[in-house]
Amino acid sequence: MKTILCKITFTSIAIIMVSFLLIIFSLPASAEELVILHSNDTHSNLFPFGPHNEYGGIARMSTMIKELKSENDYVIALHAGDMFVGTFAFNKYLGYPEFKIMEGLYDAMALGNHEFDLGPDVLGYILAGFNPITSIPFGPPVSLPLLCANGNFSSLPMLDSFVEPSMIKDFGNFKVGLVGVVTPNPIYYSQSTAALFSDPYAAAGMTAAMLRAMGCQVVIAVSHLGQAYDMLGLSDVPGIDIIVGGHSHDYLPATVVGGKIIVQAGEFGKFLGELRVDVDTSSSGGVTLLDHTIHSIDRKVHKDPTILSYLNELREGIYEDPRFGPVYSRHLAKAMWDHENKWLDDDPYQKLWHRDTPLGNLVTDAIRTGVTAAGYTIDFAIEVNGGIGHKLYAGKVVGNDLMQVLSYGYDPVSGLGFKIKIVNLHAFEILYALEYTVSMVEYTDDFSPQISGLTFEYDATKPSFSRVDMSSIEINGQPINLAAWYAIALNEKILEFMATLGIDITVPGRVIDPYPDLLEFNLAEDYMRQLNKLKYTSEGRIIDTSELP
Numbered sequence: 001m002k003t004i005l006c007k008i009t010f011t012s013i014a015i016i017m018v019s020f021l022l023i024i025f026s027l028p029a030s031a032e033e034l035v036i037l038h039s040n041d042t043h044s045n046l047f048p049f050g051p052h053n054e055y056g057g058i059a060r061m062s063t064m065i066k067e068l069k070s071e072n073d074y075v076i077a078l079h080a081g082d083m084f085v086g087t088f089a090f091n092k093y094l095g096y097p098e099f100k101i102m103e104g105l106y107d108a109m110a111l112g113n114h115e116f117d118l119g120p121d122v123l124g125y126i127l128a129g130f131n132p133i134t135s136i137p138f139g140p141p142v143s144l145p146l147l148c149a150n151g152n153f154s155s156l157p158m159l160d161s162f163v164e165p166s167m168i169k170d171f172g173n174f175k176v177g178l179v180g181v182v183t184p185n186p187i188y189y190s191q192s193t194a195a196l197f198s199d200p201y202a203a204a205g206m207t208a209a210m211l212r213a214m215g216c217q218v219v220i221a222v223s224h225l226g227q228a229y230d231m232l233g234l235s236d237v238p239g240i241d242i243i244v245g246g247h248s249h250d251y252l253p254a255t256v257v258g259g260k261i262i263v264q265a266g267e268f269g270k271f272l273g274e275l276r277v278d279v280d281t282s283s284s285g286g287v288t289l290l291d292h293t294i295h296s297i298d299r300k301v302h303k304d305p306t307i308l309s310y311l312n313e314l315r316e317g318i319y320e321d322p323r324f325g326p327v328y329s330r331h332l333a334k335a336m337w338d339h340e341n342k343w344l345d346d347d348p349y350q351k352l353w354h355r356d357t358p359l360g361n362l363v364t365d366a367i368r369t370g371v372t373a374a375g376y377t378i379d380f381a382i383e384v385n386g387g388i389g390h391k392l393y394a395g396k397v398v399g400n401d402l403m404q405v406l407s408y409g410y411d412p413v414s415g416l417g418f419k420i421k422i423v424n425l426h427a428f429e430i431l432y433a434l435e436y437t438v439s440m441v442e443y444t445d446d447f448s449p450q451i452s453g454l455t456f457e458y459d460a461t462k463p464s465f466s467r468v469d470m471s472s473i474e475i476n477g478q479p480i481n482l483a484a485w486y487a488i489a490l491n492e493k494i495l496e497f498m499a500t501l502g503i504d505i506t507v508p509g510r511v512i513d514p515y516p517d518l519l520e521f522n523l524a525e526d527y528m529r530q531l532n533k534l535k536y537t538s539e540g541r542i543i544d545t546s547e548l549p
Contacts, residue, residue, distance in 0.1 A: 030282060032174060033290065034218065036275040037065055037077040040246030041112070041267045043086030043389070046098060046311060047328060049268070049404065051395045052299070056269040058101055059303035059311060064272050064295055065105045066304065074171050074279075077105060080246030080264070081112025081182060081224035085408040086389060088327050088400050091415040092318045094118070094126050096138040101307060108145040108167055110180035110222035112246060113188040118410060120193055124159030133412050147180025147222055150203035151196050166207045168216060174281040177211030177219040179204055181234070183226065183247060187500060200225055201233050208239030217285030218277075220244060227252060227264060228443055235260045241287045242277070248444075254292035261289050268390065268404075270297055323415045327399030333528040336535045339392040341385070341405065343445060350538035353547035355441075358536040359388050359405060360450025363524060367420060368452040370523030371489045374514060376422060379475050379486040380453025383407070384437065384494060386446030397528065406520055407491055416521040418491035422512040427482045429503055431470065436501055439464035441544070451541055461546040469545070487512075491520050 039061065048057035069075045079102065084095045095115075102109065115123055125132040127142045142162065149165035169176040181204050184197035200223075208219045221240045223230050226248035234243055235258035242261045245252065249267035254275060256262070265273035272295045277287040319326050339358040340347050349358050360383060368381035387407035409418035425433070437449045438458045457472035473480040499505050528534065 030173070030280075031278045031288075032074055032171070032281055033072075034171075034174075034176065034277050034279045034287070035068065035072045035075045036220065036242065036244065036263075036273075036277070037068055037075065038080065038244045038263060038273040038275065039078075039265050039269060039271070040080035040224075040244075041082040041249050042079070042098075042269040043082060043114070043267070043404075043408070044084060044090035044095060044098060045087055045269045045404075046089040046101075047087075047315065047400075048299070049400065051393045054299050056297055057303065058098065058269065059307055060297045060301040061269055061272060062101070062105055062304035062307055063302050064297060068274060076107045076169055076176060076178075076220075078178070078220070078222050078244050079106050079109040080222050080244050081110045081180075082114045082246060083109065083112070084114045085117050085410065086114075086268075087403055088318050088324055088415075089314065091403070091410060091417075092321060092324065093138075093314065094122075094131065094133070096126055096129070096131070096142070097310070097314055099127070099142040099144055100139070101310075103142070103144045106144060107169060108147055108178050108180070108222065110224050110246070111146055111148040111151065111163065111182050112224040113183055113185075114408060116189055116193050117408065119190070120153065120156050120159050120196065124156055124162065127162040128158055147178060148182055149179050149207045150181050150184060150198045150200040152198065153196060165203070166211055168211065168214065174218070174279050174285075175214075175216045176279075177208070177214070177216035178222055179207040179211065179219065179240075180222045180224075182224040183229070187497060190496075200229075201237050204234060205237045205239065208237065212239050212285070215283075217281055217283075218242070218279055218287055223247075226444075227262075230262050230264075231255070231257045235262065241285075242275070244273075244275075251294065253294070254289060256289065261287070263292060265294055271295060272297055321415075324399070327403070330398060331396055332399055332402065332525065333397045333531060334533050335392045335394050335397050336533055337394050339534060339536055341388040341391050347538075349536075351540070353544050353549075354538040354540050354542070355448060355544050356450060356538050356541040357385070357388070358538055359392060360385065361452065361539060361541065362527075362534065362536040363388060363405065363520075364450050364452035366524040366527035367489050367491075367520065369527055371420060371422065371514065371518060374518055376489075376512070376514060377487060378422060378453075378489045380451055381489040382452075382454075382494065383450045383490070384446065384497075385448045385450060386444075387491070387493065388450065392534065397534065399525070402521065402524055402528065406524060407493055409491070409493060409520075411519065414517075414519055414521075416519045418493055418520050420489055420514060420518040420520055420523065421492050421495045422487055422489050422514065423495055423498070423505065424485050424487055424510050424512075425503070427480055427484050427486065430480070430486060430488075431468065431473070431482075433498065433501060433503070434458075434468050434473070435465045438467050449542065455541045457543045457545050459546045460544050472543075
């Protein structure tokens with residue numbers, strides 16, 4: 001009996017050994033595990049935000065990145081763009097301190113469209129360590145590698161010296177190639193800035209081929225195109241293994257499209273993605289997806305003590321600026337519940353067919369009320385979904401919360417964002433503009449309107465530019481008069497956008513610049529103070545009839 005057992009044991013061992021050898025020989029000749037840490041669209045959220053400062057903050061992000069780097073052999077940390085604009089930290093320091101902190105955390109960053117909000121020449125000055133607004137040096141030049149393959153900055157030598165189309169991270173027994181691409185969509189730029197960008201797919205393809213030729217086993221596209229364009233376009237570009245995405249602010253678990261692994265990590269520094277892949281270190285290269293985790297950057301993560309004193313100095317500088325004051329602590333209003341800026345099926349304050357949001361209604365009511373109080377007669381006020389950047393959390397609302405909400409703008413005098421303009425539009429121009437804003441709602445809500453003083457309905461299942469029900473349009477409770485002109489209050493960014501629709505805003509008398517300047521931030525701040533308690537909901541000002549039960 002013992003002998004039989006021994007024979008069975010030896011046979012079992014032999015079978016196990018053969019099976020093990022078969023598994024070994026079926027794997028790549030050599031493989032190494034690579035960890036890719038990624039964030040995107042942090043929008044100058046240097047300091048924690050939300051109720052009791054629950055979320056984000058670069059000191060917490062620093063702790064998480066450093067811990068994960070220390071625990072793994074092969075790690076690369078990437079930022080997929082839009083580090084600029086969105087808080088008082090940017091409006092005070094223009095992103096320079098954040099660049100300097102990121103030098104010790106990230107291996108590379110792709111340029112996003114908001115990095116160009118102040119103009120490409122200003123971006124060049126900031127990277128060189130010079131404040132073009134005050135003419136006072138910030139400090140040493142930025143050394144964080146910046147990537148943009150589809151931008152031609154040869155006419156801007158200062159900026160050109162800081163930006164490369166690609167880079168290689170050499171880990172010894174394998175190389176990782178990085179290529180950056182940014183959206184070329186002209187709606188995000190001034191006309192002169194838009195001319196700097198070319199087709200991102202062609203640029204990514206040529207650069208990926210070059211990186212392969214230089215011996216890279218892995219090519220990562222650090223993309224600021226948005227999830228739809230990553231999946232429908234960049235995923236078809238040969239030579240790319242992984243797409244680390246940004247621009248659309250999506251919380252995206254690892255998704256494989258066209259053989260490419262696509263990831264994205266939300267917005268505002270609330271999350272850090274951790275992608276793990278096996279790298280085939282042979283000449284053929286390639287990766288195998290192992291795991292993807294999105295870590296929450298919240299109060300459970302300790303703040304990195306090595307940068308806290310620097311951050312405290314930055315905050316004090318904001319408080320001491322007479323334009324700002326204690327915008328991270330001084331009470332502005334109280335939100336009685338979360339005020340959303342997106343269409344959410346599970347939000348109790350929205351219905352599925354409503355396309356006005358609680359924050360959209362609040363912001364446009366604030367503009368309309370403020371412009372009227374200033375003595376101007378208008379018919380309605382308008383914003384767009386993409387211009388309302390952040391939700392308001394229930395509880396205490398401070399000035400920086402409002403800055404996060406409003407359209408990303410920078411006024412060098414006040415530091416408070418966009419000015420309000422009044423434009424006179426004919427009824428048919430309004431109809432065309434409304435059609436445009438709902439022409440792409442199945443793909444993006446960025447251009448969808450939020451309005452105070454006008455209501456309308458549309459059907460998202462109909463062909464583009466035939467979706468708006470003309471008979472449903474009412475302005476101040478009255479059907480639109482197709483022979484009339486109307487005065488509309490909006491911020492200067494939307495006014496520029498109207499020009500791209502073919503509406504001539506240069507005609508004398510068409511645009512009114514209120515005097516003194518009316519700033520969107522000030523109007524919203526005054527309105528919130530007057531209300532004190534914020535109780536906005538979605539009211540059905542805009543309805544998608546295709547979603548009606």
